[in-house]
Amino acid sequence: MYPLRMCVVCRARKEKEELIRVVKSPQGEIEIDFSFKAMGRGAYICKDKNCILAAQKRKAFERALRCGLDSEFYEKLGEMVSE
Ligand SMILES: [Zn+2]
Numbered sequence: 001m002y003p004l005r006m007c008v009v010c011r012a013r014k015e016k017e018e019l020i021r022v023v024k025s026p027q028g029e030i031e032i033d034f035s036f037k038a039m040g041r042g043a044y045i046c047k048d049k050n051c052i053l054a055a056q057k058r059k060a061f062e063r064a065l066r067c068g069l070d071s072e073f074y075e076k077l078g079e080m081v082s083e
Pocket of ligand 1 (some may be wrong): 008
């Protein structure tokens with residue numbers, strides 16, 4: 001059994017089915033990790049438009065993963081979540 005993971009925005013702990021994993025690879029590339037198994041430092045966010053919007057506003061992933069991200073990244077996250 002997996003431990004619960006925490007959303008970088010609202011800090012809720014959830015099962016992975018309810019979250020999106022973003023990973024910073026050892027090469028420093030930021031990717032959405034559909035497998036939940038990719039190597040590297042990971043951060044999670046709810047499959048929720050509000051959390052994704054808040055993450056962009058607060059630069060939550062930039063802080064969690066110590067990286068720069070463009071709006072395209074957040075658009076991609078948004079596309080993964082239904083209204
Ligand atoms: Zn959340």
